[in-house]
Amino acid sequence: MFRNQYDTDVTTWSPAGRLFQVEYAMEAVKQGSAAIGLRSKSHVVLACVNKSNSELSSHQKKIFKVDDHIGVAISGLTADGRVLSRYMRNECINYFYSYESQLPVGRLVVQLADKAQVCTQRSWKRPYGVGLLVGGLDESGAHLYYNCPSGNYFEYQAFAIGSRSQAAKTYLERKFETFMESSRENLIKDALFALRETLQGEKLTSSTCTIAVVGVGEAFHILDQETVQALINEFEIAGEEAPADEAAAPDQADDSESSATAADQVTPSDPDVAPMDM
Amino acid sequence: MGGSYGSTLRYKSVERLKPVGKHSLIGASGEISDFQEIMRYLDDLILSDNMWDDGNSLGPKEVHNYLTRVMYNRRNKFNPLWNSLVLGGVKNGQKYLGTVSMIGVHYEDNHVATGFGNHLARPLLRDEWRENLTFEEGVILLEKCMRVLLYRDRSAVNKLQIAKITEEGVTISPPYSLKTFWNFSAFENPTHGAEGSW
Numbered sequence: 001m002f003r004n005q006y007d008t009d010v011t012t013w014s015p016a017g018r019l020f021q022v023e024y025a026m027e028a029v030k031q032g033s034a035a036i037g038l039r040s041k042s043h044v045v046l047a048c049v050n051k052s053n054s055e056l057s058s059h060q061k062k063i064f065k066v067d068d069h070i071g072v073a074i075s076g077l078t079a080d081g082r083v084l085s086r087y088m089r090n091e092c093i094n095y096f097y098s099y100e101s102q103l104p105v106g107r108l109v110v111q112l113a114d115k116a117q118v119c120t121q122r123s124w125k126r127p128y129g130v131g132l133l134v135g136g137l138d139e140s141g142a143h144l145y146y147n148c149p150s151g152n153y154f155e156y157q158a159f160a161i162g163s164r165s166q167a168a169k170t171y172l173e174r175k176f177e178t179f180m181e182s183s184r185e186n187l188i189k190d191a192l193f194a195l196r197e198t199l200q201g202e203k204l205t206s207s208t209c210t211i212a213v214v215g216v217g218e219a220f221h222i223l224d225q226e227t228v229q230a231l232i233n234e235f236e237i238a239g240e241e242a243p244a245d246e247a248a249a250p251d252q253a254d255d256s257e258s259s260a261t262a263a264d265q266v267t268p269s270d271p272d273v274a275p276m277d278m
Numbered sequence: 279m280g281g282s283y284g285s286t287l288r289y290k291s292v293e294r295l296k297p298v299g300k301h302s303l304i305g306a307s308g309e310i311s312d313f314q315e316i317m318r319y320l321d322d323l324i325l326s327d328n329m330w331d332d333g334n335s336l337g338p339k340e341v342h343n344y345l346t347r348v349m350y351n352r353r354n355k356f357n358p359l360w361n362s363l364v365l366g367g368v369k370n371g372q373k374y375l376g377t378v379s380m381i382g383v384h385y386e387d388n389h390v391a392t393g394f395g396n397h398l399a400r401p402l403l404r405d406e407w408r409e410n411l412t413f414e415e416g417v418i419l420l421e422k423c424m425r426v427l428l429y430r431d432r433s434a435v436n437k438l439q440i441a442k443i444t445e446e447g448v449t450i451s452p453p454y455s456l457k458t459f460w461n462f463s464a465f466e467n468p469t470h471g472a473e474g475s476w
Contacts, residue, residue: 098347099340106332139370140333 011123022120022127025149029131032075034162034198035062037133038172038191039144040182043215044135046073047191049162049198050208063212063222067092069102070136071212071220075162076149077129084128088112105136109145109153117151131161135214142215160194167197184215188223189235204232279437279453281310287433295441297448299324302338302367303441304345307392308380309360316359319348338367338374342384350382362392368445391423398430399423413442425456 006012007020014020033051037044050059063073064085070092074081088108095103112132119125132147146161147153158176160168171194179187191211196204206229214220223231281289294313295305298320306313323344327336336344342365352358358380366375377390389403402423411419417440428434436458441450469475 098344099336100343101337101340104332104334106334107330110330138334 009123010120010125010127019120019150022150025127025129026131028129029076029149029161030163030165032077032131032162033060033062034160034165034168034195035073035075035131035133036158036160036165036168036172036191036194036198037073037135037144037146037156038158038176038179038187038194039135039142039156040179040184040187041141043184043187043213043218044071044137044142044144045187045191046071046133046135046212047195048073048075048210049195050210063210064089065212065220065222066108066134066136067096067102068219069138069214070105070108070134071214072135073133073212075131075133075165080128081130081132084112084115084130084132087115088134102137104138105134105143105145106138108136109134109147112147113151113153116147116149119149120151133159133161135212136220137214137216158190158194160198162198164198164200167200168194171197184213184218188213188231192232192235205229206232279439280435282433285433287435290435290437291453293439293450295439295450297443297450298341298365298367299327299336300447301335301369301443302341302365302374303443303448303450304341305364305366305392305441307362307364312359312361316345316348316361316363320345335369337369337372338365338376339369341365341367342374342376342378342386346378346382346384349378349380349384353381364390364392367443371445394430395423395427398426402426421456425458428456428458 004014004020006014006018007024010019010021012019033049035046035048037046039045046063048062050062052059060078062075062078062081063071064081065071066085066088070088072085072088074085091108091111092103095101112134116128119127127149129149131149134145134147136143144156144159145153146156146159157179158172160172172190175190179190182190188211192204192209195209199208202208206225209228210222211228211231212220212222279290279292279294280287281292283289289310292310294307295303296317298304304316304320306316320341323336323341345363345365349359349361349363360380362380363378364375365377368374374386375388375390376384376386377392378384388409389400389407391399391403403419406419420440424438428436436455437453438456439451439453441448
């Protein structure tokens, strides 16, 4: 995208019918660190890469609990994400106060999208620079939505946003048809595998990622570090020593499916080659 | 079916049972104009719910809670809606029955009543209600309660409606009357033994 005379404010159309400021906001989402979401009939898993400014600082919080039945993973301007999470929490609380029942996630995302749209049609505002993967439950089961700075939202079986998300999307595209009937454990495993794809050969450990789950009968919560590390070890997703481990270890996995997946998992024999360059 | 004007039963064909959305039924007692206002609030609520055009809908629990908030907030402003409401419904196989009063007191139970029904009907229901009553048995039990209320009211009219709500929907019966018996010998000469009264 090159700078041009139609991109100064959000209320100016380009001759080609584009709003450049909105598109630049979507660019900000692509620069953020990766966030991934997948869902089955009964569960949604959100996963994200932990990015921190330096070794001295803590990493940014990218997954927020919105209510017992809804959580969100963000990518882009974290401050904008925090503000929108607060809005979402407020909406859920207010709905529960009036109706003593949970705000359906489908309605929350519409409200969020309408809020984002306002910022694309006021000269004194700017679009939110954050993409949100909203995972939640309503009467019809588990849902995963992606809310865009443009005010659009889509429902997904699985999706990834942020930098190097294409690698994760490629993995998800191969596997997504199995997700609807997937068990909770396999869903988390697929999330971890997809997350590893975005790390581009870097080692996947519980300190470089955050995983959260919500499901029927299971309130939204972020898995603690020990649990995540145990899952990484169990599924042998660490990454760098992958080829040797997968050849030796399938019998340690609890279900035969994970060994089958380990067998077809394309792992880089050369850690410098990105997984998607096959 | 009555609408009062002070202590007079002035309007004798007022429908006090109304469906709300797909899943609920409301019954009201008290000031009819306030009930009409409540129905407008509920119609707006259901309309907004339908306008989302998604698979979700407000069930009886949500409607009951909404009404509780309305009644309680009005009471706090010293401008109550002068009604006692009964809210029942079925959604996704779950049955619900609750009540809200004009001051916002609300609760759920297997049987509820407004006004004098709490004193005359609830004791009967407490003795005779069972989880597995059939519809016909339920009607007989309710008619027994209504008969007692009719006999003991100084200004009631023998005209009532019964409503049924199931997963399939709401049906409200047309108005009908209960069989009553007034030919007790004591009623023939009521002032016998009280000389001077009439």
